[in-house]
Amino acid sequence: MKKVSIRVVGSVQGVGFRFSTKLVADQIGVYGIVRNEPDESVYIEANGDPEKIDLFIEKIRNSPSPSGYVDSIIVEELPSLKIRDKFTISN
Numbered sequence: 001m002k003k004v005s006i007r008v009v010g011s012v013q014g015v016g017f018r019f020s021t022k023l024v025a026d027q028i029g030v031y032g033i034v035r036n037e038p039d040e041s042v043y044i045e046a047n048g049d050p051e052k053i054d055l056f057i058e059k060i061r062n063s064p065s066p067s068g069y070v071d072s073i074i075v076e077e078l079p080s081l082k083i084r085d086k087f088t089i090s091n
Helices: 017-028 050-061
Strands: 002-011 031-036 042-048 069-077 087-090
Touching: 002 050, 017 031, 017 042, 017 050, 017 087, 042 050, 050 069
Parallel strands: 031 087
Antiparallel strands: 002 042, 002 069, 031 042
């Protein structure tokens, strides 16, 4: 099991980014949360098989939302993150 936090910067709020991220997570089979941050970035926590997490990260890097774009992402592997059994959108 791999657990990561991802901070996404770019045009990622108000463009369906969280919804598209959930669709990608559900298709790949990873679990976690996605939420907007006050600084206009998006924060994601994800857990799952390492190969699935790596694929998920690539999809996020290329913006799952056709209306958005990603300038940069910061990925940290954090074994202490809570294990989740579904993928949810918050705020």
